[in-house]
Amino acid sequence: MSSLFSTIIAAALVNNIVFVHLLGVSSLFAFSRRLDAAAELALLAAISMFPALVICAALDRLILDPLDIRFLNLLAFVFVTAAIATILMQLLSKHFPLLARKHSLAVAMLSCNSVIIGAAFMAVGSLLSFPLQVAYSLGTVLGFVLALMAFAAIRQRCELAALPDAMRGPAIDLICAGIAAMCFLGFAGLV
Amino acid sequence: MLSHRVRRSLKFGGITPPSNKAATLRSRIMPMPLPARLLLPLQQYREQPAQPCVNVGDRVLKYQLIARGTGASGLNLHAPSSGTITAIDLEVDFFIKGRTQTAIELQTDGEDSALPLSGMEEIEAFEAEQIITCVEEAGVCGMGGAGFPSATKLRACLNQEMEYLLINAAECEPYISCDEALLRERASTVVRGAEVIQRACQARQVKIVIESDKADAIAALREALQASTITLCLVSPRYPAGEERQLLRAATGIEISREQLPTDVNCLVFNAGTAAAIYAAVIEGRPCISRIVSLSGAPLQTPKNFEALIGTPISHLLALCGIDERVHVDTFIGGSMMGMYLPATSLPICKTTNSVVATDNVQFPLPDNELACIRCGYCADACPENLLPQQLLQFSRSRAFEQATDHGLDDCIECGACAYVCPSKIPLVHYYRAAKEEIAAETANKRQGEQRKQRFQYWQYRRKLQQEARQQERADTGKTASLAETNAEEPFSREKARADIAAAVARVKQKREKKD
Amino acid sequence: MLPIVDNWYFQLGVLLLLTGVIAWLLFTANTTIQHYWRGSASLVDLINLELPQTQCGQCGHAGCLPYARAISQGEAINKCPPGGITTIHRLARLLNEVDQTVDPAHGRPASPKLAFIREAECIGCTKCIQACPVDAILGAPKLMHTVIARECTGCDLCVAPCPVDCIDIIDAPTPVAYWSQAC
């Protein structure tokens, strides 16, 4: 994990936050019903996640670690992510009312979801230098965006397919997620 | 001059199905013995039906006007032969069950006595407007299948500088050979017709576009074109090369979208048959009362092209070709790719009927059961519009209409190339048509909703005005009305209204009784 | 791994490429960013556009626009029986909500309806004309009234005011569907 590039690959594919670490599976299932909406949400998630992760890493490095109060990191991270999500929601409802109406629940959920908190912990705990932590955050976000959008597209195709009635809905979604997770496991050791 | 480059007819896809034209083309264009009865539908094009100008029992002569076109693009209808009108409002189930059309019935007398004709021999002496009027009077419409009134098409480009005039002789669909036969035997009428159209629309260049495998027709055309500025444009034989937009691209390189017309890019496309009909209308003064129809199919002993009168029952033509009823299963008009099955063979030949095919069980077996789509993409390779038919199928079947529209369902020309190559034998076009129909219904619903909203808003606006006016009135008179009366939105009480009405009815009754 | 992979410029290039691809993906998904940049009024408009505009009030609001306004504030989208599943589906798509069936508390979705005045019994009281929210009833005082079928929404608001009960709600004629039949 020495280079920027491999860090990003590691974060996006090998340690894909959804399919390998199984964080944010709830968000994945709740917000990937439709591809167009998932794409919008992916954009919102990227906008909120990336700064949140970077701020968390910086917070850890600049304040928590020097003061030796790392045990407070959960509290701090939740505070940061919640603040960013609230700001995002405010901006949205002011300028993009339709987006706010569509994704109010999603943005609220993202604010203290395991995706973002878990990603923050992983970025902080990865013992990387700060620039690489930023790269790791970027990779995590990319991995989440990829998982969300590709999974939304898959669900959309499943919805149109002639599925057996017993399989329609959550059943087939879980099977798809399982096979996708198998596939991401195959990337193990890539970096 | 003699060597011509063969242009690629399609930019994307296309198929080369067996053409099945040879049997029909073995004989020359035949005249047709008069049928006893002619059935003339008033609506030859989608616009408003023509208005009959004869009455039941009238005796009409050949070429006599019997119905005048109404609306912006009406189409005149002429008597194809002499005889007596026996009905002017016959309801016929036309091609699609449940959609009836009105038709005029003409009993022929066999004399075929005609009105005298007068045409213009020297077109150079005439203005474009005169030619167009002449075409309009003759009731000429597109003979290729769509049947758009030619005069309307010509008039639309009067104030435009036309670059190209294309004569579409690329008859790409299997079984249809009427244009090829026409060019083979009467190439000069098509060429003269093209010159007349050029005179009317002032196009800079005229091209006759024909598929390169029609050797006889090309030879005849070359001969007819020797002293002419019109050029010949050969395109590779591929279905659907004859589609207007594809043809336009092949001949000129201009691509237009589905929403556009060739006139939008200063081009004009006419069918070869239409050119011949315009020639007849302008030079000979003969209205459009007949067309060339190719009859084919295995049950016919002698398939051939007929010069058929408009209104001839299809069964009459089939009988002339010696149809073998034992193997005859069904009949469709048009080619095997886009044709339409007929509910009955008693239906007449229209101005747009280019081909009649009788089917048997060998060439047209009953469709196999369709299998699952394996997304092989052969359909995408065959689609001349470069769509993704496999995706469209999935969206159409599962009624995801937004996505279907997003993937360009509207751009589908329903040519049937996808269904032809489908290894799973899925009738894709059928699904597209169903989806298009539903989308159209939904759009209509939405438009209606929009209208309703406007009416409702106006209603609200009016109520508000009334209320304000009433309040103003009250303020003016200075009366302080009781609260119940001022409240315009007084809740409606059924009992009270009923009592009011009962009282009113009683009053009226009393009055009546008093009178009595 | 090759030294080139460890090259900073190579990494930067790949990163830029990757970011470009992702940005392009997101951008094509959100080419309609402009479409979202609107005041709150147009959110109501967008919702109102999907409602059937029958103005029937079955949702508990006085017309379609008030209901649209309520939806934009977070009200449930399944209160419109005349629109039925189609409307709910479109609203769910617009607002990224779950597809659902019509709330039975507000009525059942039915085939399109039409009001029909039995003209022999009409006494010309004009009460229905005043009640009709889309001006689909034609008539004058003491003269027979009739419904303009093309404009009628079948909302049945005219039935209650009629003092002689001469208005029927009938099924609207369905257009001939040719291709939609099973093959």
Place this chain on the structure above:
Amino acid sequence: MQFQPRSTSQVMLMVVLATIPAIAINTWFFGIGTLLNIFLAIAVGMAVEASSLSIRKLPVAENLRDNSLLVSALLLGIAMPPGSPWWLTTLGVLFAIGIGKHAFGGLGQNIFNPAMAGYLFLLLAFPLRMTAWHLPEAAIDPAAGISPLSLGSLGQSLRFLYAGESVVDGMAMATPLIESKLASQSAVLEAIDTDLNIFARTAETGWELTNWAYLFGGLFLLFIGIISWHIPVAVIATVLLTSLLFYSPGGASVVGTPYLHLFGSATMIGAFFIATDPVTAATSKPARILYGIIIGVCIYAIRVWGSYLDSIAIAVLFGNFCAPILDHYVRPRIFGRGRTRATHSASGSG
């Protein structure tokens, strides 16, 4: 390319036919093991397919006739290491056909390639078994005098099939590419490698020839128009380019030569037979090229840097994972759209 209307079952049958030379060569070099696997997979697959169909109350005979099962089971059978016990293959087929195909609604509806889903399932569940290639002695030691196709070899293969690991005569052997990788990673394995040198030469030739046979089978499919060129060309070109890019003749031998990458492992069958499965691949032409590139990159990356040895299954499944989104965003230009006014004199006054 001419289009001849042909049926789905013919298409599937052609794919099966195109693999036959490669399977023959494989059998010639490595004995009857793979063939046994294929037959077992097809037999079990038929049973699973028939029972799935009858559970779903669909006509069994009619749906079996589309030959799609044949292709899936065949691919899984080829991918299984020869000498693996019967229950391993059975389990794989159960997962592949039961969950990979019929849970999604059968032919044409599945998102993931059934054969590869089954294979990856086995690979994750039984990593050791799936990477050990038990070959009968005859295949390893031609000097022993018995040909790989002899009865003795058949008997040994059958014993492998029945009992799996309890047979100790077998030699573990993988593809040359994997060998080169293992060799460079572990000194112990390197020792084995030198020991097996003479046999490995035979096996390498076998793999090479098998790959050439798949290449020709694939070209045959291309020629008769069953598959389009986009996916195979994209996969092969990407593998070639990446292996050229990272190949350093003087450096460590970890990455292997481009030739080894193309013909030393399952690249050809992957590119021509597995990735081209139309149901799970991206569907438009530009999307197919992207899909091929994704698969090619994954094949190379996992082979060289990943911890799994056989990368085709993972790469193809990752491609399948990305295919729906590629389909959605990468579409061809519709005729007449976007280029409404061509550069032509006619677009003058309007």
